[in-house]
Amino acid sequence: MRAAVCTGPGGPEVxxxxxxxxxxxxxGWSLVRIHAAGLNRSELRTRQGHSPNVRFPRVLGIECVGVVVASTDPAVPEGATVAAVMGDMGREYDGGYAEYALLPNAVLMPVRTALSWEVFAALPESYLTAQGALDALGVGPGPGRxxxxxxxxxxxxxAASLAAAYGVETAATTRRPARxxxxxxxxxxxxxxxxxxxxAGPVREVWPGGPDHVLDLVGARTAVxxxxxxxxxxxxxxxxSLSGWSIADFQPVAMIPSGTRLTAFHSGDLAGAVDALRRVVRLVESGVCRPNLDRVFALDDIAAAHRYMEDDGAVGKVVVVP
Known part of the structure; x- marks a missing residue:
């Protein structure tokens, strides 16, 4: 089979x-024929050598969608359409940048859908992370900011698509007005x-009292x-973690206003979230939510796809197809 192998830490050329x-x-493992895989910024950091537990050479890719071709689990029989997310994919064992992947049954999520492979691949990591973060914030149907x-x-x-479906009033930041x-x-x-x-000024112009919730995807640099x-x-x-993982000199008592809550959501909690993914698929199929698919690359162009993400070219999800 063909696979994009990361030969060692470095630039896209590795x-x-x-x-x-x-x-x-x-x-305990089943073989999946991969039809498409979503790309994630965490894979850029792994390729750059910032994932200390990863040993090279390694086939990267923390999510993929495809069809089970050899199963060891009756719950995901041969021929089942599945998505797989996290569970140390692309880190402890080879992941989605390939034509086939051997994956633990625990990370396989069977989903019936008429969506194209490219659109389906744009959903798991991004939408499940967004849903998990909104749940952590306490955002649900009804008014809110x-x-x-x-x-x-x-x-x-x-997250914006899900919040709009809930009827929540939403503001979002971008560094580029054209977006x-x-x-x-x-x-x-x-x-x-x-x-x-x-x-603070632009936010107070929108909401003088401030938003009820802040979903911070920039991370360490902006959390305080x-x-x-x-x-x-x-x-x-x-x-x-677009700006890294650590907050320098973080002093909780001084930096967290009284009564305000600080929480987090990690995409490592996504494996097995099949019911949430099925709901997202239904919302996208019905047109309530958008797949936010920015660009599709062929597997042969995986280095170009990494450069595109590294240059912040994407508005939404980048997908690779073998």
Missing amino acids: LEIREVPVPPVRA LLIRGGTSSVGMA ADALTAVGVDHVLVDDGGPL DSLGLVRRGGTVCVAG
């Missing part, structure tokens, strides 16, 4: 297309241009600032 053996099936920082990321656009239309298209009510200056934007007693959820 991703090489190779012929490798189809992995043999073993107990949500600020999304990092709005044109795939998770940001998915405002992409945000309004997914249901964002207020687009805020983040030029690196204080965001987000705590000052949310209304007193509101909640900030950090669910992204």
Whole structure:
């Protein structure tokens, strides 16, 4: 089979297309023919050498969709359409940048859908992360005010789509004014241009009392600032790491306003979220939510796909097809 093998830490050029053996099936694992795989920024960091547990060479890819061709689990028989997300895919064992993947049965989520493979592949990681973050924030159907920082990321656009479906009033940030239309298209009510200056002024113009919730997908660099934007007693959820993982000199008592809540959601909790994924698929099939698919690359062009993501070219999800 053909696979994009990451030969070692480095730039996109370390991703090489190779012929490798189809992995043999073993107990507790099933073989999936991959039809498409969503790309994620965490894979850029793994390729760059920032995932300390990853040993090279490795086939990257923390999510994929396809068809089971050899099963060891009656719940996911041969011929079943499945999505697979996380569970150490592409890190501890080979992942989605290939024609076939041997995957633990625990990460396989059977889903019936008429969506194209490319559209289906755009949903699992981004929408399940968005749903998990909204759940952590306590965002659900009914009135509310949500600020999304990092709005044109795939998770940001998915969160905006879900919030719009809930009837929540939403603001989202982008560093590029030209991307405002992409945000309004997914249901964002207020687009805020983040030029690196204080965001408090633009936020207070929209909501003088502040938003009820802040979904911070930028991460470490903006998390403390987000705590000052949310209304007193509101909640900030950090669910992204576009600016890294660590907050320097974090002092919780001094930096978290009294009564305000700080939480997080990690996409490592996604495996097995089949009911949530089926709901998302239904929402996209019915047109209530958008797939937010930005661009599709062939497996042969995986290095170009990584460069495109690294250059912040994407507005939404990037997908690769073998």
